[in-house]
Amino acid sequence: MVALAAMLIGAGFAAAAAWQQHRVDAHPLRGLDRGTHVWVRVVPVDDPKALPTKSFRGQQWMMRSELVEYRYGADNVRAGGAVLVLAHGAGWSQLLPGQPVTFRARVDRPWRSDLTVAVLRAQGSPASIGPPPWWQRIAGSVRADFAEAAQRVLSPDAAGLLPGLVIGDTSRLPDHVRANFRETHLTHLTAVSGANITILLGAVLLSMRALTVDPRIAAVAAGLVLIMFVILARPTPSVLRAAVMGAVALLALCTGRRKTALPALCTAVIALLAWSPALAVDAGFALSVLATAGLILLAPGWSSWLQSHGFWRAPADALSVSTAAFVVTAPVIIxxxxxxxxxxxxVNVLVEPVVAPITVIGALGAVLSCIWTPLAHLVLFCTGPPLWWLLTVSARAAALGASVALPSGLGSGLIVAVVCAILIIALRSRPAPRRQPRASDRTAGQQGP
Structure with missing residues (x-):
């Protein structure tokens, strides 16, 4: 029955994916020649992302958007579809998700097979900009107040990093910090991931438990915090994916039952793919699912094995979580x-102890920044030492140059996957040593009852 259900679900998803791809291929914008100029109206679904600066063109911005309509000659065509907008010049960096914008663009072919209809290269500044939804306006105001408060009390590097760690806002992240994080495989910290959600929800539930609040009220409070965080970090597919993965990871940590968490993860993956088929070719989705699976299946056993070899629980948990996440995601990354x-x-083990405090204190500071600025400054000042440690570790590790360039592609990924599978099997096959009785236990046994 299980195999039959899996085959039916797989066939259904294959048919749905084929239909979605057919709609993209038959889109009227695809019928235009490459380089054709059109007037378009789109609605961004994410914040504009800054691209590496090129001296001959200046700062460029990239944003994923939903097409509303386009005009080619005398024809005005209303058609939806996902598009990627590349723009440079004034007026683009302040756009908010959900804010309609009209501009002249040059049509280009999409770079990836991810159900994107076309790449639109904007020609100049926007011709008109509509109002954003009220919730996006509030979220944008909170994000701006948060970034401004951080800049007032933290160093430039720390102030640019903190919004990225808390809500995934990397618009102010310095280039050298970005390069250090990329060199040491810490870029996952500057994107909204399931770890952010797990830390925040865990902090809420622990606080409620300490205050002896009814578990049902605590669950409602955690749900409200999750909704507010999703709005603040933008309800994009990546953030919604992180929210689901974080909730599954929190379920695994709270219940301690991997048999419950694994079906929940599978259900979440199926639901997310049904909601957004483009996630099937999204690298972030694959990394998030693999990391959550590693947390559920591998980390608890490895932590127990380390504790049986004399490790304390905290360092054993930190090492097992970092190692499990790295091992299962390494084939995709490479x-x-x-x-x-x-x-x-x-590097991940060294910085892991400061990630949770930065996330919790930073989230509290983000809320306070739009309520009472002096208190927000005081709270955000407390993130200075852990941020200094994170920046120092990444800079020193990147300076070592302890990395190699390997061939990218499917072949390298498969080879690394085989090596990681052998490593996992070897670690799982080693039995835990039996605990040696202490001297007091032997003496009590010799004396008898």
Whole structure:
């Protein structure tokens, strides 16, 4: 029955994916020649992302959007579809998700097979900009107040990093910090992930438990915090994916029952793919699912094994979580980037103790920044020492140059996957040592009852 259900679900998803791809291929915008100029109206679904600066063109911005309509000659065509907008010049960096914008663009072919209809290269500044939804306006105001408060009390590097760690806002992240994080495999910290959600929801539930609040009220409070965080971090597919993965990871940590968490993860994956088929070719989705699976299946056993060898619980948990996440995601990372760092696990273990405090204190400071600025400054000042540690570790580790460039592609990913599978099997097959009785236990046994 299970195999039959899996086959039916797989066939259904294959048919749905084929239909979605057919709609993209038959889109009227695809019928235009490459380089054709059109007037378009789109609605951004994410914040504009800054691209590496090129001296001959200046700062460029990239944003994923939903097409509303386009005009080619005398024809005005209303058609939806996902588009990627590339723009440079004034008026683009302040756009908010959900804010309609009209501009002249040059049509280009999409770079990836991810159900994107076309790449639109904007010609100049926007011709008109509509109002954003009220919730996006509030979220944008909170994000701006948060960034401004951080800049007032933290160093430039720390102030640019903090919004990225808390809500995934990397618009102010310095280039050298970005490069250090990429070199040491810490870029996952500057994107909204399931770890952010798990930390925040865990902090809420622990606080409620300490205050002896009814568990049902605590669950409602955690749900409200999750909704507010999703709005603040933007309800994009990546953030919604992180929210689902974080909720599944929190379920695994709270219940301690991997048999419950694994079906929940599978259900979440199926639901997310049904909601957004483009996630099937999204690298972030694959990394998020693999990391959550590693947390559920591998980390608890590895932590128990380390504790049986004399490790304390806290360092055992930190090492097992970092190692499990690295091992299961390494094949995808190397297959995509061809970059491998020999000290990535060590670096992640060194910085992991400060990630949770930065996330919790930073989220509290983000809320206070739009309520009472002096208190927000005081709270955000407390993130200075852990941010200094994170920046120092990443800079020193990147300076070591302990990384190699490997061939990217499917072949390299498969080879690394086989090596990681052998490593996992070897670690799982080693039995835990039996605990030696203490001297007091032996003496009590000799004396008898």
């Amino acid at each position: 297959g995509l980037t061809g970059h491998f760092s020999f000290i990535a696990i060590v």
